[in-house]
Amino acid sequence: MIKVMYTVMCQNDVNETVSLVDILANEKIQKAIKGEFAKGLRNLALSCKEDTEVYLRTNKVIYEMTVSKNDFADLLVLAEEDARKHKRIKKECDGVELVDILTID
Secondary structure: EEEEEEEEEOOOOEEEEEEEEHHHOOHHHHHHHHHHHHOOOOOOOOOOOOOOOEEEOOOOOOEEEEEEEEEHHHHHHHHHHHHHHOOOOOOOEEEEEEEEEEOOO
């Protein structure tokens, strides 16, 4: 048997990267950070050691299903059928993405 994990892909899903330098350069972000962590202090500068990227992604639900090892070639089709059967594909959603495939005894 094979355990298949998948998510539903939708048109309004977000998958962006933003540099931490760009985030800290934003005046609203600076004001919020200073107001939360340095209330009442003056002449502060925000900086970071490295140019780290922050990922903005849609939080996805991972669904699972189990199929026979003989169905390995059709996993994507079977995952889409499973999503349709359980009404997981909504109006603005158009397919599934396989997240992980595990062989189980």
